[in-house]
Amino acid sequence: MVTFRLRNPFVLSAAVVAALIYCGSLKLSPSQPFMSSIRESDLTGVEGSVCSNPVMISSGKYYSVKLRTFSCSGYCGGSSVTGSASGILTVFLPDEYVENLYPGKLYSDSDSGGVLAEAGEILFVKGRFSDSRRVFYAAEVFAHGHEKSFAGHIKHFRALCRLNFRRLMYSWGKAGGLVLSLLSGSRDFLEDGIAEAFMLAGLSHVLALSGMHLSFFSGIAGFTGKLILGKRFSFFSGTAGTVFFIWFAGFSPSLFRAFLCFLILAACNFSSCREPDMFCILCCAFLIHVCIFPEDVYSAAFILSYGALAGILLFSDFCRKPFMAFAGEKLSSSLGASAAAQSATAPLSFLLFKTFSPAGIAASVIVSPLISFFMTFSLFSVVLSLAVPFLSSWFGIIMNGLYYGIVLIVKFFAIIPCVRL
Template identity: 30%
Template sequence: MYAALGAAVAFYSYPFFPGLPGWLLLLLLLPFIIAICLFRVLSLNKLSVFVSAAALGVSIGLAAGAMAPRAASLGLPSESINAVSGMLIEDPRQFNDDRGMGILALEASSAGDGLRASASGSITVFFPADVIPRLKEFGRGCGIYTEGKLIQSDRGLLFRASAVHIVKPASRLEQFRTGLRTGLLTKFSPKIDSENPASAPVWSSLAMALLLGVRDNLDSSLSKGFAYAGCSHVLSLSGMHLALLSGLVAFFLRRILGLKPAMIVGAVFILFYVWLAGGQASLVRSAIMYFLGAACVWGFLKRDALNLLCLAFIIQLLFQSGAGSSVSFILSYLSLAGILTLGETLHECFKGSIPEIIGAGLSASIGAFIATSAVVSLFFGELRPVGIIAGLIIVPLSSLFMIMALGILIIVNIIPLLFSPLNAVLTLVYRLIEYAVAYAGKVPGLAAPNPWPVLALSIIMAGLIYFVQYKASAYRSAIAPFKN
């Protein structure tokens, strides 16, 4: 935990440090690793170990900061650039108006007078509607040359493309992945009416979003409804989605293979799923947590959820440092940290006064909300407390929907005649989600343009929760002898 705190402080304050080469910062890890080993062997006091762990974390944070991709460097004056080229590093995303966007790892930039220069970093490119089908066909990893206009926004440089040329196909492995994704996505839209092949189940776009993270065809009103209901995290592939899918695998394999072999098969499945879905930061975090949990089952690590989360943070920061500054990365770790600390404390307070089926979910929701409020305020300027209650209904419904959507896709390929009755049931669940999201979304949010008061209030609420838990624990200890 101390190492993770040190890493977080160093990584997020890295812009204030002078630019140091990454290899030099990594070299700083060695003496701290040796120091920690010596402290353990010599059984020195815990304070020394904590200080060394924090120092090790600072070195890791600095190293991750040095390795993280920096802002785009175009090599030419921005006002003269009319074309950029590079490689798509994410699957292109399509909007409801058929236009789209993608992240381009820059290789070169061009100006109107024929000048061409090397470029580095990454830039968000907005594509016209007519090129999206072709970009989806070639997929992540392909090289493109795009003409258009460079735009300076409050979030940095953007590029609005007017023409796009595919100059290099993706690797064979990426081509296989793109073909597999395309094939799976067609399975999410089985035709209901053979005379009207354009018709598809109303739930298909939500199934794509929850199972593969593809929100291209998701109804904009439903997407906004999740956000207004304070449940936008449901649409982002994360621990909930991975737990459900890996849980299904474990359920069918555990009795056949046993717990430990089933964990290995589950790990292979998770690696494949993360690769197929695209490696979003929150999904990678969940995968690392699964692997660490498997190591606990095999006896290599102690079962301590908070320490495992901290270890996952350090691992992901080193191997996916570019994602460390993304909102999804930050919120993913903060929300789970809030659940494991404030949520568990509240859960203890609720025992005996609130039914367990409600208390467990409510305490987790409150813990995650408090832990993430300041960051949500910073990036979005608004808080949606209704999500604390709405999540108790929307999250279970979404989980049920995921299981049923996956089941119907498997069953229909075996017995096509069952599609109509299964479709009717799944459509009903979809409508329930739609209604719950719309109803919760009507509750107004709280404007919070300044994150500092929100942070202060969050700290006060956290302190109050721990104080109440302390008083409750003291009260139980005082009356325990009388119960005997």
């Protein structure tokens, strides 16, 4: 099998490309680099369409968004001028502008005036360009509506859905913060210290939108379609559930990796390839991902996502054998897969975070099924709460009971000492 994989053109190509990239021999540029007719150091304003979800940076003072730019302003020869711009620019928006529309935040309903910083919304920002970080620090933000096209209206509808979903989750308290993180990728309402507890327990992948979430939605939608429409429609309903989840949550490096694997596997099934090699599929997804979003290859999410899945596919059978002595077939398979993923990403974890959590091997086996049940019940609760609003508070009580049970287990694994450099 090893010899076959090494001879496979996708595996060989992926190995060569990865080696060239991470050895520094191959330098990748962003797929849509930012360019402007005004010198970057002289920029004072940029206008463009948001093309990412807002994410709070570590300082807590700004939200980072990607802006697909089309105009700019600045100084040239001592005079204020306007010019054209193109490409994607990372913009840091002050938290008071973004949180103005969010419930329960410091700047909620403040007089600063909020902006809907979601994909498809057009923003004009005033501030300064940081050449060292290649980002634009906004001091003032102005909303200019949304893209006036069919796609723009769909994006605006998505933005409103995400905003109202955020408000519903806020009404559920701490449990709602976890649901919001699991279903939309936003950690704005997570209880203080919970993200760190998941990291110390070796469970950071649970909070990162990835193949686990994609498989969950695909499975739920496929099962629902099978019950309602019959078995032959389960694939189409599963695909619809997958597309809806990605549309609502937005792409992250790990989620895009999972989506590419899903598409390639679906193509294999349609072409009567009944037993495709998943590692070859992963390598093919890697090559496509590098071509479409070359800027992702240096992110921790990209490296850990591909590394963990590669470890599972290559080493899970080997790692399963030690557990066979005291665990059954099913449990040993789960422990083996978890151990393979943790072992494959341990060097990367040391390199990126200077730490590694061995507790994650057992924690993943215990917590992942609980998270899947939590997500299933949360979806059921959201649907019924939207249909019958007075039930929302009761579902919130149940969700918080489940939440505290999960958090108790996560914190137990979090106190197990990590290996640190």
